[in-house]
Amino acid sequence: MDIRRFYVSEDDITDNVVTICGDEFWHLTKVLRYKVGYKIIVCNNVDGKDYLCKINLIDKDYCQAIIEDVFDNECKTKVEVSLFQALPKGDKADFILQKAVELGVKNIFFFSSEFVAEKKFNVDRLNKINIEACKQCGRSRISDVHGLLTFEQMLELLKNYDKVIICYENEKLNGIKSELSTFAGQSIAVIIGSEGGFSQAEVDKCVSCGANSVTLGKRIMRCETASIVVCGIVMYELGEMN
Numbered sequence: 373m374d375i376r377r378f379y380v381s382e383d384d385i386t387d388n389v390v391t392i393c394g395d396e397f398w399h400l401t402k403v404l405r406y407k408v409g410y411k412i413i414v415c416n417n418v419d420g421k422d423y424l425c426k427i428n429l430i431d432k433d434y435c436q437a438i439i440e441d442v443f444d445n446e447c448k449t450k451v452e453v454s455l456f457q458a459l460p461k462g463d464k465a466d467f468i469l470q471k472a473v474e475l476g477v478k479n480i481f482f483f484s485s486e487f488v489a490e491k492k493f494n495v496d497r498l499n500k501i502n503i504e505a506c507k508q509c510g511r512s513r514i515s516d517v518h519g520l521l522t523f524e525q526m527l528e529l530l531k532n533y534d535k536v537i538i539c540y541e542n543e544k545l546n547g548i549k550s551e552l553s554t555f556a557g558q559s560i561a562v563i564i565g566s567e568g569g570f571s572q573a574e575v576d577k578c579v580s581c582g583a584n585s586v587t588l589g590k591r592i593m594r595c596e597t598a599s600i601v602v603c604g605i606v607m608y609e610l611g612e613m614n
Contacts, residue, residue, distance in 0.1 A: 461566070
């Protein structure tokens with residue numbers, strides 16, 4: 373039987389006892405039907421540890437588990453990678469978020485731009501997908517999904533990163549590999565457009581804020597393909613797939 377992963381706050385771990393409540397308690401008891409004696413892994417989203425526990429009490433709205441062992445979780449990346457994704461149509465945001473989390477992206481920002489056509493944005497739904505993806509790939513720290521930004525708000529955040537790359541179909545010379553080959557910083561941001569891409573004016577604004585425009589080759593990808601490919605390339609070039 374697989375040992376499932378659950379997230380709690382730092383305050384929910386006291387001495388050798390873990391208390392699980394809220395949505396995680398509901399999932400543990402009502403969905404998975406776990407009982408006293410079942411083993412689980414608990415993470416507090418702070419210290420990068422996995423706590424191997426055994427459930428010893430299930431009450432009406434919480435359960436408790438005894439910590440049996442503690443391990444370092446190796447899933448955290450050495451470089452903080454953030455994805456800035458122009459909001460795509462339909463449920464593509466769900467898919468992009470899920471795969472970015474699996475690849476190790478720390479922050480996922482969705483934003484509006486000139487050619488964004490989608491109006492609906494449900495951050496609560498995305499947070500649920502985020503948690504499930506973190507569990508699936510064994511992360512001790514949950515990725516951060518941020519509310520929908522304006523293009524100007526997105527630009528303002530770019531100054532917080534050691535390197536910023538924006539993928540642009542009209543870029544012909546600068547490749548993503550050359551941008552990453554000498555990178556030695558601690559944080560990197562990746563900017564991906566929606567189905568309609570970016571206007572030249574938007575790319576120019578990003579470049580003026582320190583972004584580097586890169587090409588992904590001769591073939592134009594769908595936005596969800598580009599997001600996954602670029603995040604994968606970044607992780608590979610930074611040594612996160614060794």
